[in-house]
Amino acid sequence: MSTAQPAPAREPAWSLSRSAISLWVAQGVVATVVEALVVAALIVFVPSDAGVWTVLVRWVAPVVVLVTAVVDIGVQPRLRYRVHRWEVTADAVYTLTGWLNRTWTLVPISRIQTVDVNRGLVQQLFGLATVAVLTASSQGTVRIPHLEVEVARRVAEDLARRAEQVRDEAT
Incomplete structure (x- = not known):
């Protein structure tokens, strides 16, 4: 068993179960909720006069969570299904x-x-x-x-x- 062996001339014939997409979406939702809760806690606890940290926590962190959510929930599960x-x-x-x-x-x-x-x-x-x-x-x-x-x-x-x-x- 080695990944150094040459690949077969064609892709393997079978995909995973379509339910795998739902599983990966659910995992993405859970990860997004956890990330959003962490960012919400940071927003509450970082003082408004913390300079650059205020901008990062209040504006950049929510955007990062949103982009990550789109990838984890909307893009990644379907891509993984197509390629595995x-x-x-x-x-x-x-x-x-x-x-x-x-x-x-x-x-x-x-x-x-x-x-x-x-x-x-x-x-x-x-x-x-x-x-x-x-x-x-x-x-x-x-x-x-x-x-x-x-x-x-x-x-x-x-x-x-x-x-x-x-x-x-x-x-």
Whole structure:
């Protein structure tokens, strides 16, 4: 498993669940609320005669929160959905992640040691799960995040079965 391997000739076939967009929007809303509360507290507690700090806190900070909110809620979730892809082929699992820094990761089926399905609290609220493909490599685990629960279960079962078959054939 190495990101140094050449990328496949085409993008992986599958997108994440569309519910991932809602999850990322919800995360953006929560982050925006926290940022707005911090800025509101600063506005209340920074004295009006604090010079440059007054201008920064009262005018610049709210604009920064607004711009961040637009990106976190309106832009980023849809971009992430369009660029995060995954596929399981006869020979490998591969993922394409990142909306600013793109990363191809390929894991040969023969390298798979364990396949897990994880569901964090937020994922549970949106009916999503992550398939974690573990290898013996020092690179660690490859994750296919934000799949519908049933899809994640089927992918994990299929990968575990095929990895076991490859191990059986090798002995």
